[in-house]
Amino acid sequence: MSKPDSQPRICDYEGSNYRTDFWEGRGREYEDRVERIALRKLLPKTGQRLLEVGAGFGRLTNEYANFEQVIVLDYALSNLQDAQEHLGRSPRYIYVAADAYKLPFQPGIFDCVTVVRVLHHMSDVTRVLNQIRRVLSPGGTLILEHANKRNLKALVRHALNKQAWDPNNLDPVEFVELNFDFHPEHIRQELGRAGFDLKTRVPVSFFRLQPLKKYVPQNVLVGMDSALQATGLLYSPSIFTKSIATGPTPDNRSVETLFACPECGGEVVRSGEILTCRTDGRRWAVRDGIYDFKAPIEVD
Template identity: 25%
Template sequence: MSTEEKDTTHFGYKTVKTDDKETMVASVFHSVAKQYDVMNDLMSFGVHRLWKRFTIDASGVRPGNSILDLAGGTGDLTAKFSKLTGPQGKVILADINSSMLNVGRDKLRDLGIVGNVDYVQANAEALPFDDNSFDIVTIAFGLRNVTDKDKALRSIYRVLKPGGRLLVLEFSKPEHDLLNKAYDFYSFNILPKMGELVAKDGESYQYLAESIRMHPDQETLKSMMEEAGFEQTTYHNLTGGIVALHKGYKF
């Protein structure tokens, strides 16, 4: 890789300085944080709840587990994990974006979820946790926004316990051409307008649509996880491959 390639990265379809991407992504999520949950329901017609339920079911969570919900945003997965791990367990809701973290904290506290949940502002590329700390790490709809995904995967691998597992829930590549075309039309013609009407920010939702197209496809992400050290790596396509759940273990 040339020096120029190392110094630049993508922000949606734009090429930007690598050092600038984190700030630009932060601006997007500061803007959309308060309407994030509403927009998730509207954008996915509520199906995101089923995708997240599938992730919880696939995690193998047990009472007493220690779990890191990375890029956990408004806390949907944390809320479920908190109940399933019980008082002897621990769930950390971590997000690089303070606005998203604050919305998540307020939401979970309003739901009465306290005691076994901590909140940490953290960068996935350099997690501030000890080696071998977690039984499970999840990152749902967050990996595509990370500047250096390979570095983040290695950081996650480090903090997992031996026998621990990573689950990556993320938008991916639809399996069928007709679905892909319909998805493109929706993403680039409907989604930004919806963002403008509801969140008063069409540009951020334009970026989110573009960031999905720039994210590695199913097989590429699987290979990246294996390069980071994960074993028995698999993925399961959801909604025709619009979303995929990747899973890998640390042994």
């Protein structure tokens, strides 16, 4: 089990230029393409309401075109502003600034949740999975990507005594502050404890190596990765999982009131640009189309 923090630390991307510093023009088209292939294999064909946790600038959000409504959630307002620019202000998209450890939603309102390239920033996996389970309807789908500790490169480095930590050990390894690699079995156990039935695991991004990407045509690498994804060989740096929510939660997918207080769970209502919790009176702002639940505001 991951070590619980009383207030889990947050890897704060505010003002980070994630879109241009990491993706655009940074030679990661191979990674982007193979992640999309894996997502397409796992996503339900259609659905009502999907929550994308840690959506960043909405790089993958256009993959959710078959859902009626998509909630684009991230902790960094600046990433969400990029997402608004990238995806537009269609009423299909609802932009929410909030902490994944305290999701500001009613229970059971989503039929699908996706989490890609986010879990590696989570020091308390148990807590975030419990939050996700709470907001999923019974039988809902979770697609969760995690960085794989037991990847081929780590196994070779360990065998050559070039790496202190053991990739076969189940505990997460924090190789840089707030950057964790996880053992696939550890994630399987965490999913089970949080009320998920793990159905499928897809290994992704086998050829995430600069020399290969430089000398081998991208289409060849993408084709080989796609073929390897079907093998279930869990030795890639990234693993996509698909799980089904088990046990009870209300099925609230058709309710209009999406939001619940992240502190007390009370119903949250909107009046103008102010959101108010009917139970404890806390208030939050809607800022230029983004529901901002990061911190309550004072209103006279």
